[in-house]
Amino acid sequence: MGEAPAFLVDDLQDGPLNGLELTNGTCKTTTTVGDKTYVTVGADDGTLSIDVQIFDPSLGEWVYPTVLGTKPLSCKGHSTVLFENRILVLKKGSKPDDQIWFLEVDTEYVRQQRKKLGTEVVAWSKGVIGNAEKPIVISGPSGVGKGTLISMLMKEFPSMFGFSVSHTTRAPRDMEKNGVHYHFTEKSVMEKEIKNGKFLEFASVHGNLYGTSVEAVEVVADAGKRCILDIDVQGARSVKASSLEAIFIFICPPSMEELEKRLRDRGTETEEQILKRLRNASAEIEQGKSSNIFDFTLYNDNLEESYERLKKLLGLNGFVTASPKSAAPREINLPMDHSVSKLDDKIIINCISSGPDKESKNLIMLDVSSLKGGAPGRTRGLDFHVIGSMDQLS
Numbered sequence: 001m002g003e004a005p006a007f008l009v010d011d012l013q014d015g016p017l018n019g020l021e022l023t024n025g026t027c028k029t030t031t032t033v034g035d036k037t038y039v040t041v042g043a044d045d046g047t048l049s050i051d052v053q054i055f056d057p058s059l060g061e062w063v064y065p066t067v068l069g070t071k072p073l074s075c076k077g078h079s080t081v082l083f084e085n086r087i088l089v090l091k092k093g094s095k096p097d098d099q100i101w102f103l104e105v106d107t108e109y110v111r112q113q114r115k116k117l118g119t120e121v122v123a124w125s126k127g128v129i130g131n132a133e134k135p136i137v138i139s140g141p142s143g144v145g146k147g148t149l150i151s152m153l154m155k156e157f158p159s160m161f162g163f164s165v166s167h168t169t170r171a172p173r174d175m176e177k178n179g180v181h182y183h184f185t186e187k188s189v190m191e192k193e194i195k196n197g198k199f200l201e202f203a204s205v206h207g208n209l210y211g212t213s214v215e216a217v218e219v220v221a222d223a224g225k226r227c228i229l230d231i232d233v234q235g236a237r238s239v240k241a242s243s244l245e246a247i248f249i250f251i252c253p254p255s256m257e258e259l260e261k262r263l264r265d266r267g268t269e270t271e272e273q274i275l276k277r278l279r280n281a282s283a284e285i286e287q288g289k290s291s292n293i294f295d296f297t298l299y300n301d302n303l304e305e306s307y308e309r310l311k312k313l314l315g316l317n318g319f320v321t322a323s324p325k326s327a328a329p330r331e332i333n334l335p336m337d338h339s340v341s342k343l344d345d346k347i348i349i350n351c352i353s354s355g356p357d358k359e360s361k362n363l364i365m366l367d368v369s370s371l372k373g374g375a376p377g378r379t380r381g382l383d384f385h386v387i388g389s390m391d392q393l394s
């Protein structure tokens with residue numbers, strides 16, 4: 001906390017100064033939420049991230065909040081508008097996929113984190129036009145064949161599915177590559193990252209830590225693919241309780257004898273580890289069958305038949321592998337010169353583009369009526385419509 005810098009005290013009002021470029025190469029906006037004023041400050045050199053400070057008039061003090069989520073890099077200016085319990089931030093002069101950001105100031109996630117951390121909290125999330133398909137969570141005891149079935153799916157439909165690469169503290173197996181099969185991590189590093197909120201879920205499994213980072217799931221969706229998570233039952237329970245909407249599939253072995261045979265034949269674990277995994281398997285199968293986490297249970301007896309059943313569950317039977325190219329993602333491409341405002345429940349972006357002989361003005365309506373996700377991942381489900389030029393409307 002500290003005293004308000006002199007240049008900001010006079011400016012603590014929404015409106016005319018919003019998006020003002022200051023002469024020292026910084027841009028600042030102020031947004032009032034309740035009795036607090038949120039100030040976002042960015043430098044125009046693109047190296048630093050947009051900074052957040054809160055002025056609390058009841059205390060007469062500046063608060064520097066804990067900032068969660070990936071921060072946007074600063075740019076050639078930005079404009080802001082308050083939308084429900086988040087501040088919509090539009091970056092100027094950035095690439096189309098980096099223009100829309102949300103600073104959550106009082107969402108459910110922020111309230112939870114504020115309570116947990118005991119500090120003022122804000123959380124960033126990048127806005128994405130369009131939706132992602134529901135991720136698929138696959139669980140089941142070690143050795144049941146989750147990885148085998150997932151590999152078959154990814155091989156047959158490479159452009160449709162992407163794998164969520166987990167973090168783990170276990171040692172890599174012979175053929176495993178860092179960043180492909182897992183992000184192999186030191187325990188102390190992973191524990192610190194867990195504290196910092198990097199993971200969507202994490203669990204101690206067979207004596208090691210495993211976790212799905214928020215980013216592991218988001219990068220798959222960003223690539224336009226459907227994300228597949230291979231995680232244990234504890235992890236599936238955490239994902240079920242999270243804001244991520246997914247389909248949950250439990251893979252069951254035909255018998256404990258067959259499970260043991262598969263684990264032994266795989267030859268990747270020591271005798272002690274095999275026994276530990278088998279001991280844990282009974283409880284996992286019990287939970288998998290009895291809990292209401294899973295939407296489907298799939299018995300992996302004959303591999304080819306099980307794979308066909310998995311595809312059927314996912315609506316892929318009879319799917320033509322060489323699928324036609326999917327439509328190009330819609331992108332919003334804001335000109336450098338724009339401002340944003342709220343009209344009733346609509347977000348209106350006023351764009352000014354200069355051509356060789358004339359200047360044109362366009363209005364874009366940003367549709368924020370069906371947002372999904374949010375901090376600390378992406379805010380998806382945005383849409384936009386060009387609603388005409390200023391000249392037409394005036």
Ligand SMILES: Nc1ncnc2c1ncn2[C@@H]1O[C@H](COP(=O)(O)OP(=O)(O)OP(=O)(O)O)[C@@H](O)[C@H]1O
Nearest residue numbers: 141142143144145146147148262266300301302303
């Ligand atoms: N239906 C099946 N019939 C016979 N063998 C199978 C079948 N499915 C998988 N296997 C074999 O069982 C072994 C274990 O499979 P896999 O590694 O896919 O299991 P997993 O569930 O991913 O295990 P973990 O949780 O330990 O990663 C592998 O050697 C695989 O080839």
Ligand SMILES: Nc1nc2c(ncn2[C@@H]2O[C@H](COP(=O)(O)O)[C@@H](O)[C@H]2O)c(=O)[nH]1
Nearest residue numbers: 142166202203205210211212230231232235
């Ligand atoms: N909760 C999580 N469980 C995970 C994750 N990644 C993998 N797993 C599960 O761990 C066991 C053992 O895997 P192995 O590669 O050591 O054989 C298996 O059941 C996986 O499903 C994760 O990110 N979170």
